[in-house]
Amino acid sequence: MKGKAIRILLAEDDPDDRLLLQEALQEGRLANELICVEDGEELLDYLHQRGKWAGGAPRPGLILLDLNMPKLDGREALRAIKADPSLRQIPVVVLTTSKAEEDVLRSYDLGANSFITKPVTFQSMVDLMRVLGSYWLEIVELPATGAE
């Protein structure tokens, strides 16, 4: 598994952030596939291969989750993922603009694996993707999944 680029699923309603993260991934020369969904509902649809994603939704190796999203927000989506025995092994990294302590506490309470505040500069975003890549995608040993 090591060295093999895993799929990253990004749940983010802001198109600018989706673009910036995509570019940061490229800038960091990371070969990971980035799949984007725009809200919590779509995230769950993807994971359960429903609606728009019925049939063609490969299981991600990492979920990057924004907290503030329309329809179903990141907190509710996080709760649903961590309550589902078939999904709860997927690491979820909360990536948000909020620095509020209660958001940090609540996210970890709900089972988030990391809580990261969105970097301000593009360079630090690139650095973040690099660190995320090396940590979650190379260093950490994750259970093998049938869906892969």
Place this chain on the structure above:
Amino acid sequence: MRHRLAHLSIPRQLTAITMATCSAALLLACAAFVLHDVVSFRRLLVRQVSTLAEIVGANSGAAILAGDAAAARRNLAALAAERDLHWAAFYTADGRLLAHWARPGAGPAGVPAAPPPPGHRFAGGALRLARPVVVGGERVGTVALESGLSEIRSRVGRYAGIAALVLAAASLAALLISSRLQRLISEPILSLVQTAKAVSERKDFSVRAEPEGSDELGLLVTAFNDMLEQIERRESALTRSLERLRRAQESLVERTREVERANRELGRSNRELEEFAAVASHDLQEPLRKITAFGDRLQGHAAELDEKGRDYLERMRNAAGRMQGLIEDLLAYSRVTTRARPFEPVDLAAVVEEVLSDLELRIEKSGAAVAVEALPTLDADASQMHQLFQNLLANALKFQRPGEAPAIRVSAEVVDGRWESGSGIGAAPVCRVQVEDNGIGFDEKYLDRLFKPFQRLHGQSAYEGTGIGLAICSKIADRHGGSITASSRPGEGSRFVVTLPLHHAVVGEAA
């Protein structure tokens, strides 16, 4: 007397006094009568016996003169009719017992052998009397008689009986009369007592004793009533002023409540304003982050721009960076109250040590010498204390004089002081912390501006910063019921003094 009577009621006392007085007077009167009677009866007895002696003496003068004892004895025997007479005797002129008569069975004191001295004498319950017998102007002998006093005794006995009867009757009469008359005195007193009892038991000052007569008791009752009236007046005046006081207190409480309401309202709108600032600056951050990020991306294409374009891009990115700083500071400023933590004992020495380790790089770079003296432990929000010293020490490092290494001194003293905060006003020990430096200093006319948010004394190019640091310090000191001030002269370093109460009434609760 007073002591023994005190347990009796007033009517009984009065009756007892009257009875005692009457009895004493009657006893005295009876005794005087009896005495007088005894004395006058004795006189009468003496006269009677004396007359007997004179008669028998005159009748027997010749017989005595002749020494005819038998004749003399006959004469004496004639006296036997006098029932009280014990004996009678004749003595010759030379003192010899000539003849005598004695009642058989009479007293043991027999007839004396020698004549008793002339005159009379009461002795041994009997009257003994001696008279000279004179014939033709010449004393020829002596006649002596002794009479018993049984008559006197029976008279005295009768008198005593009568006196006892009179005494009993008089006492009865006195009892009846006094038990009626004592009411004249006791009734007003009893009525006074009733009134006093009613007043003390029911606290009813409107009752009055019934006034009777114009004597001392009447005066007493009137005076007592006057007193009650005064008390009643004062009582009602007191009640009225108590009522006024109560109303004043109520209105004070009401005013306090209003002030508290207004305070709460003010606190609420303050909080709302701060929350608004927090939310607004958070939301402002979002697009700014994009400006910064895309500015960074554009920088990657800088080569495709001309000189002017690159300059514009650089200025834009600088401005975005400054705005980011401003927003972060604004958030930090509003967090002093919106992210306030409860007070707990905080060791300032440990806080300063942490801050110095955070600033280690800058201290090394500037070659600063930092001297930290003994610092106390006080009730505070630990993270805010950290921020306070972080800002003060960072300033001391930042505003250094060109070409001179900063010398910073942190010291503290504990003094008695007055402090005011939301939780009240108190006189309690306060801690005065000083942070002194040898930096560029400032003109004290700017002191007011120094602690206001976003007020700067220097241009961006000289010393960077948004001007929020000291405003945050001031807000933190304020939240801790303390204050901050500074003294300085341009070019001569500055001294910042933070005054904080050592203790808070309720530790573990945000003030």
